[in-house]
Amino acid sequence: MNTTEVYLPQASLAQYIDHYMIVDIDWKTNSFMSDVWRLIPFGQISMLFLYGDLHEYSLKNAEEEMKTTPRSFIVGQLRNPIWLKFHGHTRLTKVQFKPAGIQRIMAYQMDEFTDLPCIALENIWGNQANEVLESLFEARDDLSRVEVLNKFFSQKLLPETAQEAYVEHTLSQLYQSTGSYRLAHLEQQLGITGRQLERIFRAKVGLSPKELGRFIRLNAAFTRLNKNPDQSLSNLAYELGYFDPAHFSRDFTRLTGLRASRLKKNATGEFYVTHGKCFTNLYG
Numbered sequence: 528m529n530t531t532e533v534y535l536p537q538a539s540l541a542q543y544i545d546h547y548m549i550v551d552i553d554w555k556t557n558s559f560m561s562d563v564w565r566l567i568p569f570g571q572i573s574m575l576f577l578y579g580d581l582h583e584y585s586l587k588n589a590e591e592e593m594k595t596t597p598r599s600f601i602v603g604q605l606r607n608p609i610w611l612k613f614h615g616h617t618r619l620t621k622v623q624f625k626p627a628g629i630q631r632i633m634a635y636q637m638d639e640f641t642d643l644p645c646i647a648l649e650n651i652w653g654n655q656a657n658e659v660l661e662s663l664f665e666a667r668d669d670l671s672r673v674e675v676l677n678k679f680f681s682q683k684l685l686p687e688t689a690q691e692a693y694v695e696h697t698l699s700q701l702y703q704s705t706g707s708y709r710l711a712h713l714e715q716q717l718g719i720t721g722r723q724l725e726r727i728f729r730a731k732v733g734l735s736p737k738e739l740g741r742f743i744r745l746n747a748a749f750t751r752l753n754k755n756p757d758q759s760l761s762n763l764a765y766e767l768g769y770f771d772p773a774h775f776s777r778d779f780t781r782l783t784g785l786r787a788s789r790l791k792k793n794a795t796g797e798f799y800v801t802h803g804k805c806f807t808n809l810y811g
Contacts, residue, residue, distance in 0.1 A: 529551065529552045529553060529556065529557050529559070529560070530549075530550070530551050530552075531548060531549070531550045531551075531552075532548070532549050532669055533546050533547070533548050534546065534547045534548075534549065534669065534670075534673045535547075536673075536676070536677060536680070537677045537681070539681060539684075540677060540680055540681065540684075542625070542628070542631075543624060543625055543627075543628030543629070543631045543632070543680075543684075544622060544623070544624055544625065544628055544680065545571065545623040545624060545625050545628070546623050547620060547621070547622055547623070547672075547673055547676055548620070548621040548623065549619075549620050549621075549669045549672060550617055550618070550619050550620075550621070551579075551617070551618050552613070552616070552617045553616045553617075554613055554614055554615060554616070554617065555615075555616075560798055561797055561798045562612060562613045562614060563589045563610060563611070563612050563613075563797045563798070564610070564611040564612075564613070564797060564798045564799070564800050565589075565608050565609075565610055565611075565783075565784065565797045565798070565799050565800070566602075566605070566608060566609050566610075566611060566800045567608055567745075567746065567749060567782060567783055567799060567800065567801045568604070568605040568606055568607065568608065568742055568782060569742055569743075569746050569801060569802050570604070570626055570732070570734060570738075570739045570742040570743065571604075571623060571624055571625065571626055571628075572601060572602065572603060572604055572624045572628075572629045572637070572640065572733065573601070573602040573621055573622065573623055573624070574599075574600070574601050574602075574621070574622040574624070574629070574648070575596070575599065575600055575601075575602070575619055575620070575621050575622075576598070576599045576619060576620045576621075576622075576659065576660050576663050577596065577598050577599065577617075577618070577619045577660075578598075578618050578619065578620075578660060578663055578664035579615070579616045579617050579618030579619060580613075580614060580615030580616050580617060580618075581595050581596050581597075581598070582595075582596055582611055582612060582613045582614070582617065583595050583596070583611070583612045584596060584609055584610065584611050584612075584644055584645060585609065585610045585612075586607070586609055586610075586644065587610075588610060588784070589610045589612065589797065591610075593610070593612055594645070596645055597645070597647045597648075597649070598657075598660055599647070599648040599649065599656045599657070599659070599660050600645050600646055600647050600648055601629075601640060601643075601645075601646040601648060601651075602644050602645065602646075603637075603640030603641055603642065603643040603644065603646060603733060604637065604638075604640065604641045604642070604732070604733035604734050605641075605642060605644060606641070606642055606734075606738065607642075607781070607782070607784070608782065608783055608784040609644050610797075611800075620663050620672055620676070622676060622680075626698055626732045626739065627691070627694045627695070627698065627731040627732050630685075630730075630731050631684055631685050631687070632680055632683040632684060632685060633651070633683075633685075634685060635651075636729075636730045637729070637730060637731060637732055637733035638729040638730060638733050638734075640733055641729075641733045641734065659675065659676075659679055662675045663675055663676075690727045690730075690731065691731070693717050693719065693724060693727055693728075694727060694728055694731045694732065696713075696716065696717060697713055697717075697724065697728060697736055698732075698739075700712075700713060701736065701739060701740050701743055702743060704740075705743055705744055705747050705767065705768070706739070706740035706741060706742070706743030706744035706747070706767075706768075707740065707744065707767070707768035708740065710724070710736060710737065713736070724736065741778055741782075742782065744767045744768065744769075744778075745778055745779055745782045745783070746801050746802055747767060748763055748767055748775070748779060748787070749783065749799070749801050750801065750802075751763060752787065760772060760775070760776070760787050760788060763775070764776075775787070776788075
């Protein structure tokens with residue numbers, strides 16, 4: 528059975544959780560997907576529960592010695608790509624939070640988790656993390672796993688704060704403008720200073736508005752290149768609001784770990800994970 532299935536959370540959690548993804552891949556029989564994935568930062572925090580074989584990760588490249596994940600962990604906001612390597616039989620459930628969503632179930636400043644790719648859930652929730660993992664393992668099917676997660680996160684919901692309105696408005700404007708919305712406009716609309724907004728945003732999201740805007744733009748570039756590899760990089764840069772192609776190329780390389788021109792011409796043998804749920808072996 529080699530599958531990746533996406534499920535939506537119940538309505539009361541939809542404001543905080545983007546989706547659940549349930550993965551079941553036996554690498555001994557898989558012939559259509561690389562076992563090395565490059566995760567491109569996209570501005571959302573993930574939580575994973577592994578009840579199959581563990582996988583490995585690296586912050587440098589796929590050739591470096593990798594670290595092994597725990598059974599349940601959080602992937603904090605990333606500002607650079609990471610590499611994942613799978614083997615054996617991967618069975619896992621991933622919770623993809625919306626940009627500020629995890630703050631409603633976890634009383635932490637989210638910038639404490641920034642650039643941390645593997646934060647053990649047991650260190651945060653103790654034995655509760657193991658109980659959820661066991662329930663997911665024992666569940667009879669995927670829909671039952673979704674029910675386990677819905678029940679658990681519903682019980683974890685924290686009270687709403689007044690600051691969330693600032694964050695949600697900023698997120699809305701950033702996504703509607705493909706990351707190009709000007710901070711000065713947000714200051715006028717919200718009636719707070721840019722410094723105040725950045726402090727609130729980092730605490731709730733783990734990134735600054737400027738950083739998230741850049742990630743939104745570059746993930747859009749990645750998607751467009753995937754759909755149309757013959758597209759001019761200069762035209763793409765200007766379409767996405769860059770001052771010039773050089774700024775675009777520099778940001779793209781920083782985010783993905785390779786030059787946009789190389790991505791257009793060569794297959795790397797890896798799978799790329801963008802937007803948290805898009806799996807693709809570009810141009811391979």
